[in-house]
Amino acid sequence: MKNGKLLAVDNLTKVFTKGQGLVKSKIEAVSKVSFDLELDRPEILTLAGESGSGKSTVAKLILGFETPTTGSILYKGEPIANLKGKKDFMRAVQPIFQNPFETFNPLKKVQSYFHETERNFTQTSPGQYPLTEKSLQLVGLTSAEIKDKYPSEMSGGQLQRASIARALITNPSLLIADEPVSMIDASLRMSVVNLFKTLKEEAQVSIIYITHDLATAYYISDRIAIMLRGQFVELGSVKKVLDNPLHPYSQLLKTSVPAPDPRDRWTEDIALSDLETKEYTRKGCKFAGRCPKVFDLCHEQEPDHHAVDDRLVKCHLYA
Template sequence: MSEQVVSEKKKKDLYNKEVLLEVKNLKKYYPVTAGFFQRKVGDVKAVDDITLSLKKGETFGLVGESGCGKSTAGRTLLRLTDPTEGQIIFDGEDITNLRGSKLRKARRNFQMVFQDPYASLNSKMMVGHLVDEPLRNYTNKSHKELREEVKKLLKRVGLRAEDYYKYPHEFSGGQRQRIGIARALALNPKLIIADEPVSALDVSIQSQVLNLLKELQDEFDLTYLFIAHDLSVVKHMSDRIGVMYLGHMVEVGDKEEIYHEPLHPYTQALTSAIPEPNPLHKKERIILEGDVPSPQNPPTGCVFHTRCPVAMPKCKEIVPQLKEVRPNRQVACLLYEEENK
């Protein structure tokens, strides 16, 4: 069976699956203060009104330039930081305002793999204790049971059982990231948010870690929110893709459709930057003018209009909403609102 046929079958299966994570109008603002009394003078709008959903068993890729709010969105979804507005529904339960023991109980079902595999690991703890920490917090297993389970996890992610007794500084970057993945798997979660999990690794190691994540997804029935800025990596990993710009979601769709026929002008510019392996195949490179505006003082109307090559006068005034313009394809652009009239 060809890879394309397998991909099409998986896509159809995913459309029939239940929604695991639903996010509605999520906002995360950070207050800006000034003066002797530190009065609030504004907000940094890191995430500004995004809506998305993840089906059970799928990988949803979140892409965009650095500073667009991808990582903040991931941390807010995990409730590592509190949302300013919006709603987060995980497996049918509203976790937006959970606190204390209720939030702690919900958190065992979603974990995170961080970008920097060294900074995310306590350098003073043995690897075995780093990986078994979630188990110690959420289960009543004996020390012997914990040790055996952790050794199995270490072997499953490509490490050795005797690595249990070593410390993070004794490992390479790729091995440290495997430790982080083992720790995320310890409680058998339903959702893993992978925040740039290979960007800090050598190119030769990246494919090994990505293939490991794919294997683990099939084995443990995992759902991934995969955050990255490398478009080729996101295409390799994802079933669907969401494109973010300056805190806003501008396009959502199936990965093949996003890459072969991007609709939003920003997505078109991003995909035009992907290197073409075939030297005989030429494609037009779209160069965006100007710099990304500050999230503290975003443009009025469409946030992309200051750099958009096809901007219209009304783009400065009207904020486009993320709407379905084709089956399972959403775009936030006034060009497509005109087409549908």
């Protein structure tokens, strides 16, 4: 058992079968992923990478929504398999979803979610909701702003703040935010993202932030993991990785500007989904087919993680 870790992810792998009929292929949507979050030092870790790189699958495995094929995830030393579905774990490790309008029932008033959550979590005197007040305050909302409102009467940015506030009522240790601002109006995105930084500092919450947007990642996170076809190809301090990316894929990602709107993303492109399967099933380095620095070994052998300049880089160039 690893002591002193909030989360210890070790050699995590998830195999999926893709395709239909005769053209089925097995892919490692998450492949030998390892990282830790410290118990006493809240951190924002970003997972970034193109569509179909396994980011959401990592999130689902940590939340216990998917079961690992191999590898382990320990939360405070205890396997997730033993914790998932249990009240304490669900309070401590909370998801923040992409679309706040899907998080809330359109026919239910927003404040009722807060009051229910608070009542279930602690004994409150009738009509008194101190935790609701406190968590709304942390996200920059007031109870007057949500009072009697239905989700449709709030902006996407406000509603996403509300969904984060609701998660905070139970005093979580870890939030897993999967593209929390990609459906939100561009003008409001930064204010929601900034909130994560405040929460880390003021509420001691660690956050796994999943995004396509390297600009917000740079601004709020401590470390970043660049994912490619299920693998962490580069992991290190966000400043180092984005100021001076070492992996050729990180370099490509930095210079390309993907669409933040999931509706017009590259996945829709048939050619790209072919590329996805091809790269997932390719031996050697997954990036060998697109890498400007490719050499023979890359086609033959999967690179190890090499420690270079305070980070891990999965590339033969750094052997």
